[in-house]
Amino acid sequence: MMVESASETIRTASSNQNGVSSLTSQSEGGGREGGSNGDANGEISPVDLLHLQQQQALQAARQFLLQQATGLSSPSSNEVKQSPVQVPVSMAMMTPQMITPQQMQQILSPPQLQALLQQQQALMLQQLQEYYKKQQEQLHLQLLSQQQQVGKHAKEQQQLGSKQLAFQQQLIQMQQLQQQHILNLQRQGLVGIQPGQVPIQGLQQAMCPTDLQQLWKDVASVQNADEPIKHEGLDLSTNSSNTTSYTASKVSPQIPHHPLSNGQNSMHTPKRDRARLFEWISSFTKGESSDEHLTPYSKGTPLQSSHSSHEEHTASHPLYGHGECKWPGCEALCEDMGQFIKHLNSEHALDDRSTAQCRVQMQVVQQLEIQLAKESERLQAMMTHLHMRPSEPKPFNQPLNLASSASLLKRDSEPFPEGLPHPPTSAAAPITPLRQGPSVISSSSLHGVGPIRRRNSDKYCTPIASELAQNCEFYKNADVRPPFTYASLIRHAILESPERQLTLNEIYNWFTRMFAYFRRNTATWKNAVRHNLSLHKCFVRVENVKGAVWTVDEVEYQKRRPPKMTGSPTLVKNMISGLGFGSLNASYQAALAESSLSLLNSPTLLNNSTGASLNMLHVGHDDVSSTVEQVNSNGSCSPGLSPQQYGHQIHVKEEPAELEEDSRPMSLIASVTQNLSMPGDERDMEEELPTEELE
DNA sequence: CCCGTCTTAAACAGAC
């Protein structure tokens, strides 16, 4: 059917503005980077959680120290120490009493504490990374699933579009936070590199009191069993270098254990202890999520970690890297794997201490998991709120790159697998390979491309403005047919222009500039455009000095569509604003969407930025965004004239123009998607389109 | 099945 408009050599030199790529979401996320900590975010970020934990941990540590100083201790009870080993972590956490203060004292010498803290830090770091990873993955999966769904539920998609942006942003945020946090840790020396430097605060932040207690318990017990911990670190002197505060707290028993007081932490202490923990923990974690956890360390090393046993380590080992043992606190140098294994077996053999360390790590992990759970919950809530289905795999994008999720994460907004919309029918176009999906690929994008699309597209059409605003980049680069009717697109183009009027050629340019899809088969769609201009009364041709321009008669435009949906306006609103566009008749929907736009157009509306009024379409931000676009155009140009006015001036086709819709409440206008929206008017902006305009 | 909308195709006319 489709005539291959081969004839149309035009091709507008598909000016792929690939460079554009960056989505708004990205930009936002990126902007934040500069800002130091994720704290900036009002919400509780993982980082915050970490800090909290650390603080708590510090407190606990301090308490222990105090106890020691006081001499409350009563040595003995080795059993206790062992018991922890067997006790499930949860139990252990629950029953701090198990460990007597005395034990703690014995075990926890300042240096030890420091060591522990160090370990904790390292662990935390790892955990953090894992945590972040998980979160990211989760987000990604969800996004992917959503995208997939899109295929099926196009309508929902549209809305999702905006939501997805938010999610992507969150993703980005997370990534940033992760990076930041890691950096911070490194700076602080938390990473374990420079024990002395670690500010106690860091530790404090890392753990919660309970955790710490437990940890301490465990550790204490272990140490007892293993070796009478030497107080190498004991003397403050050793540590003193970095930790001023630390000394204080540590040294002076009298000092109240205020959480705030600084404790110090670490020092070189038990390097060896950690390794075991690691493995042990890893064995646990693996069970749950295999390699993900390992990432930080084992990234390069695939799943080997899966061999819980310490011995297996073949080529790479999670606990071995850069020629040294990565066991927490142990930085023993190992020439090769063999040596490392030996070291591991000898130094980090399965004993109480190692076990205890593992326990500690487990707790850390648990803690993190709890955090993760919370965060996940939050995410779910968010998604729910946004009407996204958390996890509904859809056949659609499956090909999507789950695998590449990692990369996706990086891009934040790139998740566009985009395997989809290749227009089967019409040939492949030169279009942009990029496909950085609009942050949100709205259903529209997914729709079929060819003629087929039409109904679907319409149906799911969201308010064009918002849709376009959100997925502007996407449409620009992806060879996907926009889910809007020619009429709506034309109207949008015209309204978007400063003058609210465009010549045919300008309209063409707008199409080509805004949609990759319209960079091919020009004969076809141009013909369609002309056809629509002529056919629809809403498009009014105005003779101009330099020729003729096309304007939009909003009244007329509004007239046409609505007829169908006799239903209550509210219904309409809901449909549009809501996710359930599907039900609406395509045309009707389109009309609605557009109507919203039109409303926006009217100058009067501009003022009402209050989004309160729901009148016409109580469109969600979608509309709003669109509104914004409109607003812009309005503002810039002829504020005074409403489209209708133009219409009145020259009603070539008809003479409607009765009422002005301006009355419409355009609360929508408020939103701000301007950024997304394209350049107000093509003429001015034309940047990419070399072609016609210039002529 | 009818009707309306939308899209595509195509014929045609007028202007440049």
Added chain:
DNA sequence: CGTCTGTTTAAGACGG
């Protein structure tokens, strides 16, 4: 004469 612009008609797809 060719192209662009604009109008019109027809047909098919869709959905209510």
